[in-house]
Amino acid sequence: MNSALQDVLDLLDLEPIEVNLFRGRSPQEDRQRVFGGQVLAQALVAAGRTVDDRHAHSLHAYFLRPGDPTVPILYEVDRIRDGKSFTTRRVVAVQHGRAIFNMSVSFQIDEPGLEHQSPMPEVTDPEGLPTQREHQLTLAEDAPESYRHWFERDHAFEERTLNPINWFRPEKQAPQQRIWLKTSETLSDNQPLHQALLAYASDMSLLDTSAMPHGVSFFDPEIQIASLDHAMWFHRPFRVDDWLLYVTDSPSTSNARGFNRGTIYARDGRLVASVVQEGLLRQTPGKPREV
Numbered sequence: 001m002n003s004a005l006q007d008v009l010d011l012l013d014l015e016p017i018e019v020n021l022f023r024g025r026s027p028q029e030d031r032q033r034v035f036g037g038q039v040l041a042q043a044l045v046a047a048g049r050t051v052d053d054r055h056a057h058s059l060h061a062y063f064l065r066p067g068d069p070t071v072p073i074l075y076e077v078d079r080i081r082d083g084k085s086f087t088t089r090r091v092v093a094v095q096h097g098r099a100i101f102n103m104s105v106s107f108q109i110d111e112p113g114l115e116h117q118s119p120m121p122e123v124t125d126p127e128g129l130p131t132q133r134e135h136q137l138t139l140a141e142d143a144p145e146s147y148r149h150w151f152e153r154d155h156a157f158e159e160r161t162l163n164p165i166n167w168f169r170p171e172k173q174a175p176q177q178r179i180w181l182k183t184s185e186t187l188s189d190n191q192p193l194h195q196a197l198l199a200y201a202s203d204m205s206l207l208d209t210s211a212m213p214h215g216v217s218f219f220d221p222e223i224q225i226a227s228l229d230h231a232m233w234f235h236r237p238f239r240v241d242d243w244l245l246y247v248t249d250s251p252s253t254s255n256a257r258g259f260n261r262g263t264i265y266a267r268d269g270r271l272v273a274s275v276v277q278e279g280l281l282r283q284t285p286g287k288p289r290e291v
């Protein structure tokens with residue numbers, strides 16, 4: 001298996017250390033803080049470990065403090081309610097004795113009912129787009145030396161973008177993205193694992209959308225970007241090892257916050273998940289640019 005994907009799967013294999021208490025770790029990489037999608041996915045796994053025969057249908061989370069990648073993260077699960085159809089869990093992630101993240105998750109039994117959905121946009125198939133490796137090599141040409149290793153290594157997810165952006169030379173454009181994504185390898189049929197991996201991936205590009213109209217990026221030292229909250233709804237079963245279309249837009253940016261929405265479609269057109277996130281988009285003028 002691709003080592004990058006195996007690393008992510010290992011991150012999601014939490015260590016149970018007591019009833020309702022789990023320990024997760026972070027990759028030992030050159031990061032100042034823990035990737036938000038990692039905490040989101042690990043918290044979802046922790047909550048799921050306390051639930052039987054029900055699938056997560058929604059989660060609502062807040063990022064409270066930057067996570068420290070050098071120490072483990074403790075996930076404490078509060079069993080709020082076990083109902084006939086729905087189960088509710090609250091998860092708090094703790095480091096250095098303080099909460100860095102909290103999330104509420106709702107689980108539901110499989111239940112038939114009325115159905116409708118918004119149609120998937122008509123877009124180019126992933127096979128007709130540049131590969132992630134090709135796009136990474138283009139970015140590496142403009143990247144400062146200290147960033148180039150990020151674009152020269154393997155990744156757990158393969159992404160193919162309909163409107164590729166050079167984040168080192170961003171231009172002002174409409175706040176919309178269309179990205180095909182899937183894991184780099186085939187996985188088991190474990191639906192909770194597919195949900196956790198999609199939660200992980202949902203944080204990889206969503207907040208970037210609100211930066212697009214302003215011609216800035218997360219590589220700009222004069223811009224501070226960080227996730228503040230994240231909500232996600234799982235509508236239908238899916239496989240994250242098959243192509244999914246991630247459609248995002250940003251209706252508003254104000255008060256140093258960018259608001260972003262996402263819908264995720266399976267390749268056959270089924271709407272499988274929806275996402276909403278608000279993030280910090282703060283100008284910090286005066287910091288020198290890296291060259």
